[in-house]
Amino acid sequence: MAEAWDFLRTDKMPHIWCPGCGHGVMMNALLRTMAKLDVNKDDICVVSGIGCASRLPGYLDFNTLHTTHGRALAFATGIKLANPRLKVIVVSGDGDATAIGGNHLIHAARRNMDITLICMNNNIYGMTNGQYSPMTPTSMLATTAPYGNLERNFDLCKLVEGCGANYVARATAAHPRNISQYIEYALTHKGFQFVEVMTQCPTYYGRRNKLGGPVEMINSLKQNTILNTAAAKLPPEKLEGKIQIGEFVKKEELTYLDRFDAMVDRITGGVKP
Amino acid sequence: MSPEKKGQMPVEINQKWCKACGLCYALCPKKVLEGDEWGKAFVAHPEDCIKCQTCEIMCPDLAVKVVALRKATKEDE
Ligand SMILES: Cc1ncc(C[n+]2csc(CCOP(=O)(O)OP(=O)(O)O)c2C)c(N)n1
Ligand code: SF4
Ligand code: SF4
Ligand code: SF4
Ligand SMILES: [Mg+2]
Numbered sequence: 018m019a020e021a022w023d024f025l026r027t028d029k030m031p032h033i034w035c036p037g038c039g040h041g042v043m044m045n046a047l048l049r050t051m052a053k054l055d056v057n058k059d060d061i062c063v064v065s066g067i068g069c070a071s072r073l074p075g076y077l078d079f080n081t082l083h084t085t086h087g088r089a090l091a092f093a094t095g096i097k098l099a100n101p102r103l104k105v106i107v108v109s110g111d112g113d114a115t116a117i118g119g120n121h122l123i124h125a126a127r128r129n130m131d132i133t134l135i136c137m138n139n140n141i142y143g144m145t146n147g148q149y150s151p152m153t154p155t156s157m158l159a160t161t162a163p164y165g166n167l168e169r170n171f172d173l174c175k176l177v178e179g180c181g182a183n184y185v186a187r188a189t190a191a192h193p194r195n196i197s198q199y200i201e202y203a204l205t206h207k208g209f210q211f212v213e214v215m216t217q218c219p220t221y222y223g224r225r226n227k228l229g230g231p232v233e234m235i236n237s238l239k240q241n242t243i244l245n246t247a248a249a250k251l252p253p254e255k256l257e258g259k260i261q262i263g264e265f266v267k268k269e270e271l272t273y274l275d276r277f278d279a280m281v282d283r284i285t286g287g288v289k290p
Numbered sequence: 291m292s293p294e295k296k297g298q299m300p301v302e303i304n305q306k307w308c309k310a311c312g313l314c315y316a317l318c319p320k321k322v323l324e325g326d327e328w329g330k331a332f333v334a335h336p337e338d339c340i341k342c343q344t345c346e347i348m349c350p351d352l353a354v355k356v357v358a359l360r361k362a363t364k365e366d367e
């Protein structure tokens with residue numbers, strides 16, 4: 018049976034991430050899913066933008082592409098349309114996907130583009146030393162918010178749901194088995210498949226906000242989390258400050274490629290060129 | 291009888307990749323793993339391991355491997 022390490026570029030290890038970085042836990046879970054599905058390496062293309070999270074494809078033994086900040090989904094869309102047989106996966110950070118790349122995220126989800134997006138949300142710009150991102154909660158500290166963040170963050174899964182994605186799920190680095198389960202679903206279904214993974218950045222977010230080291234941060238991720246099916250039975254005041262995990266959307270609506278193929282059939286009368 | 295060869299550890303730690311984050315030994319339910327003077331993981335109480343794989347799946351550095359669950363064979367003796 019295939020193992021996680023079979024899909025790792027071991028010559029690139031150890032990776033650059035800090036001790037206890039949640040992105041590593043996510044990569045571990047992703048590799049495990051690849052091993053479980055026993056994928057053919059040549060059938061997969063993993064694309065990223067810029068950031069600590071976006072370094073991930075460099076460690077994976079698939080077709081990989083490291084692009085520009087925020088634009089991974091645009092590159093991935095091109096790859097998918099040029100070679101629809103490839104399973105295209107984008108990995109991004111919260112800054113990459115929701116700040117500079119927010120526009121691409123909205124439209125890839127709206128098109129129900131046949132891409133899996135895994136967003137590693139550590140509530141901060143890790144790579145550039147800890148500026149706040151659209152995912153930094155109000156009042157939290159960042160290098161650009163020394164007196165506390167004035168802005169509000171938002172529920173990223175709800176945004177992607179509103180844009181029309183076929184699949185929307187959230188897990189945390191404290192729930193690696195859920196990460197693997199959701200990625201497995203995403204990789205075996207069509208249309209825009211979105212998995213948000215809350216990760217810890219002990220170095221910038223954790224240290225500045227005095228949240229402790231990796232162990233303390235993982236423990237608070239565990240404690241502050243509730244499964245969406247359990248949350249549905251609780252009044253809103255009981256859910257304040259809680260991270261909801263689970264599968265929020267599971268649809269099988271027509272995808273961009275379904276529409277594209279139908280259009281080609283309509284124009285050509287089904288005659289293959 | 292334990293399925294491992296005599297003296298074989300139930301968990302292998304890749305010391306070259308371990309960054310001493312402490313996650314594996316903090317989360318091990320049986321306290322099989324401990325940190326050395328540098329905080330790097332090592333197998334302190336192999337006999338207590340229940341092979342739950344928590345250490346392996348929590349390691350951000352892919353440095354932990356639980357030796358595959360398998361039946362003892364003649365060659366192992
Ligand atoms: C066009 C452009 N603007 C800004 C940057 C600087 N920059 C690099 S990474 C980054 C943010 C990364 O944050 P995130 O996507 O959350 O990833 P993390 O490092 O937290 O994993 C920024 C602003 C850049 N590389 N390119
Ligand atoms: S700065 Fe934060 S996100 Fe980047 S590698 Fe270090 S812990 Fe991970
Ligand atoms: S989880 Fe991995 S990196 Fe962290 S101490 Fe254990 S073996 Fe080392
Ligand atoms: S497999 Fe479970 S019991 Fe054994 S060392 Fe790892 S975490 Fe501890
Ligand atoms: Mg980030």
